[in-house]
Amino acid sequence: MRTYDLVVIGSGTAAQVVSARVRKAGRTVAVMDHRPFGGTCALRGCDPKKMLVSGAETIDAAHRMQGHGVTGELRISWPELIAFKRTFTDPVPQKQEAHYAAQGIDAFHGIARFTGPDAVSVEGQELKARHIVIATGARPVPLQFLGAEHIITSDRFLKLESLPARIVLIGGGYIAAEFSHIAARAGAQVTVFQRADRMLPRFDPDLVGWLMVKFAELGIDVRPRSTVNRIEQTANGLLVHADGQQSVAADLVVHAAGREPDLDALDLTAAQVTVSKKRLELNEYLQSVSNPLVYAAGDAASMGPPLTPVSAHDGRVVATNILEGNSRKPDYRGVPSVAFTIPPIASVGLTESQARAQGLKFKMKSENTPNWYTARRLAERVYGYKTLVEEGTDRILGAHIVGPHADEVINLFGLAIRHNLTARDLQTSMLAYPTGASDIGSMV
Structure with a gap:
């Protein structure tokens, strides 16, 4: 031993x-x-x-x-x-x-x-x-229904030597959103079955709504409130059955239903x-x-x-x-989260519903801003934000961004939350212009 x-x-x-x-x-x-x-x-x-x-x-x-x-x-x-x-x-x-x-x-x-x-x-x-x-x-998470053995994991998707023409993703979180954007732009026909009411339930619903424009443009068929209950092997591939007598033909079915x-x-x-x-x-x-x-x-x-x-x-x-010896506890304040769709969607801190549930008093700014320079120079139609600032303390409670550079800009909001910077601190910071970060002063 x-x-x-x-x-x-x-x-x-x-x-x-x-x-x-x-x-x-x-x-x-x-x-x-x-x-x-x-x-x-x-x-x-x-x-x-x-x-x-x-x-x-x-x-x-x-x-x-x-x-x-x-x-x-x-x-x-x-x-x-x-x-x-x-x-x-x-x-x-x-x-x-x-x-x-x-x-x-x-x-x-x-x-x-x-x-x-x-x-x-x-x-x-x-x-x-x-x-x-x-x-x-x-x-x-193991999926328990007839034909579940035909599903591949996200691990295997990342190793595919060729991309099938018809792909079904089961789930509506990070993996489903990101893989559907990759596969659709690579030429696949993509369908997403999601049990929840909408895609990306961990992100702000307003911003997800703006992002869904991209899903539609790509022809991604998103089916909310739909639970897959059977997968059938056919002569032409697979047939995925879901609630409400829905069925979709596929060459590949990918597990994106959580871990x-x-x-x-x-x-x-x-x-x-x-x-x-x-x-x-x-x-x-x-x-x-x-x-x-x-x-x-x-x-x-x-x-x-x-x-x-x-x-x-x-x-x-x-x-x-x-x-x-036990002297340190984990501190998860200000941890940004990003779904790498195109454009990305990012979040840090509290959502609007979480802040209201906690009874916090806050000022909220929310705008759909495709006419801002950051979006216009890239001809991007999806760009917007929502920020929550606590009344009295001026602390950043939460920030949510969808659009160009959201995956980078969200880190500055995370820094503010973790180190108790105020909205005034962000507004008076001098940030390189024109960059995605230079929009922060207008977001709070």
Whole structure:
């Protein structure tokens, strides 16, 4: 049996941060993963997705500028775009493993299972540890209906060698919105089945409404309040059946219906780690309430928004608490969230409905602004914002943007929320002009 100060299960962002910090403090560390090292974001999520978005953005920009000084048609070569994505993803596992070795962190490949409160087995070996961190990320929520075996995950979508002509996405969140924009601009016919009343339920409904203009322009068939209940294999592909006797023919069906912590393989009973509603029971220090030797971070912890910066933050929090004793709690104030549609939609802080539910008094500004210079110079018809400023304190409570550069500009609002900057502070800041950020003074 080998003994370590820390064993980390997983190799994504949270795992990388906590293992590096604890090892730098002179402690012995082991990491393990049954998948290629690097985690979801770098290999199967935000990074490869954004590389595909780059191709779609180029097509969209050329289309918008037709008749405004740009001529000729561009198209996406899907195999070449996937090859471009692989220039980033393919080297990641080897680089990550080399990085662990350079730090003196032992790496193991295989499925990790707890064999006791302080022990894990992997690769036929048992490892004992003073602390264990669960950083296994998330997995697609299992879908239970006839024909569900025909569905592919978002992981597989990002590896497609060719793009089928007819694609159905089940779900209406980030994955469905982003993948539908990529696929439609690559020439696919796309249908989205969404159980909720609208797409992107985590974002402001007014701004989502403005963004839906883009879905319509692309010919994306969005069907809200529709639950898929059966998928049928036919001679011509697949037939997707949903409520209300709806049926859509498809060549490919993609799971975009949400994710949950990936915990099933761990044997948490052996670890004496309790779970409630498929979530680890953790205290305010990201520590198991039933086994103080075990911590969790990132999507596996499911305490903050399921975003890469949150995973990194959790890793820092857990490392501090392991090294110094429980002294640091996670702080999720001012974490921006972006759906990389084209144009993107972004949000930070409270939504209008959340602020009203909390009984806060605030001033709200909301405008659909396609005539502002930021949008006009790009011939973009979708641009708008909504901001919430607390009365009395002048604090930014929430900011919501859809349109060009929203994914970058939202970070300044996040900075304001996290560091208690006021609307007056933003209005009196001197920002480079003309840029997307220079619109901030008019938004608050």
